[in-house]
Amino acid sequence: MSNNDMVAAAAGTGAAMGEAVGIFMLHPETFAGSVAAGYQNPLAGYVAGRAGVLGEASGATVGAVLAVFEPATIAALWDEGIAVRGALGASQQYWEQTAEFGRKYLNGAQGLDRIAALGEKVIARAATAGTPMFAGWRAMPLADDAPARALQVMLVLRELRAEVHFNLLTVSGIAPVEAHMLHRGVEYTKMFGWPEPLADGADKKERYAEVEQATNRRMAEIFADALDPAEADELAGLSAAALDVLKANVPA
Template identity: 70%
Template sequence: MSNPDLTEATAAAGAAIEQAVAVFMLHPQTYGASVAAGYQNPLAGYVAGRGGVLGEVTGATVSAVFAVFEPTGLAAMWEEGVAVRGAAGASQVYWEQAAEFGRAYLAGADGLERVAALGEKLIAVTPTAAAPLFAGWRAMPLADDAPARALQVMFVLRELRAGLHFNALSLSGITPIEAHMLNKGRRYAAMFGWPEPYADGADKKDRYAEIEHTTNRRMAELVGAALDPAEADELARLTTAALATLKANVPR
């Protein structure tokens, strides 16, 4: 596989993984499970759950790591969330929710054992520097069954790519609001807590495209160090299939 082919396969896997984990994170069932676990505000359950692997830190620290959320609201949700079960307890609840979501909606997808095995191979050799959420989630114990384990591994890989992307974004001069507007637009800027008016970042389109290129290039370097070309292509193919299964099975 040539370098362009490796970059293409890595980008395909990254896109499928990002979307699959987003289905879990944004689904009403996940919010409902957070409410059932004691988080009256399910978004506080999300923030404390996802950020809990950082430990008992301040809301400002979590805001810095999450990078693209409006920081004041994000910090408030962190404080509300960790008050329920603490940081470690919140991350454990969220990890179990991811496992249950995989069991419910990924079962039957082809090659889930290979998704987990290839993803774990990549995770094991990837440096954790400047990727705190990846470092924290990498240390969490994985479920034994294939559907749960595959989604959890994809979760960790998503945090890896997100960390790389945020690092590139921080060096670019593009603000989080501009990044949202250049990526998915006004709805996402609002969803991440930012108030209007929104700077559209139209003069930074080329710079944002370079961030995506930089992120994909670095991910391809990491994939190339961990997997052979056939394995990289296999990971792309199987994660894309897993996403299709998830979308087909998840209630609308």
């Protein structure tokens, strides 16, 4: 496998895992589970659950870590969310929801044990400098059963890639609102709390593409430190297949 092949494997794995975990995060069943757990606003449950591994941080700190959200919006949701179960209680609740979603919707996917095993090799070898969310999620105990464990591993790796990407965006000079507009447009950007008028970043398209490429290159380096070429290719293929099963099983 050439360097380009490793980049492709890391990018493919990241895309599949990112979409799979995104389906979990934004699914009505997940929001309903947050409400059932005491979060009147499911978005507050999402923010507290996702960032709770940071501990009893301030809303401003959480906004700095979750760099692509509008700061005042994320701080308000954080404060509302941690009032229910605290920070670590929120992350534990979210971790259990991740496991249950995997058990429910990844059943039937092939190679879930291998996704977990290979993903864990990457997680164990990756440095935590500059990636506090990844460091927090890496410390959480994984479920024993393959469907739950596989989706939890996907979540941890998704946070790793996200923070690598956030760091590269920050040094690129592309504002978070511009990155959203370049990535998916107006409605997606509004979902992250950014108000109109929205800076479109039209003059930074090439720079944004360079950030995406740099993210994939860095993730390929992280993968190469933990996996041999065959394992990296295997993880990419199994992740894409698991995503297909998840999408087929999850109700629209």
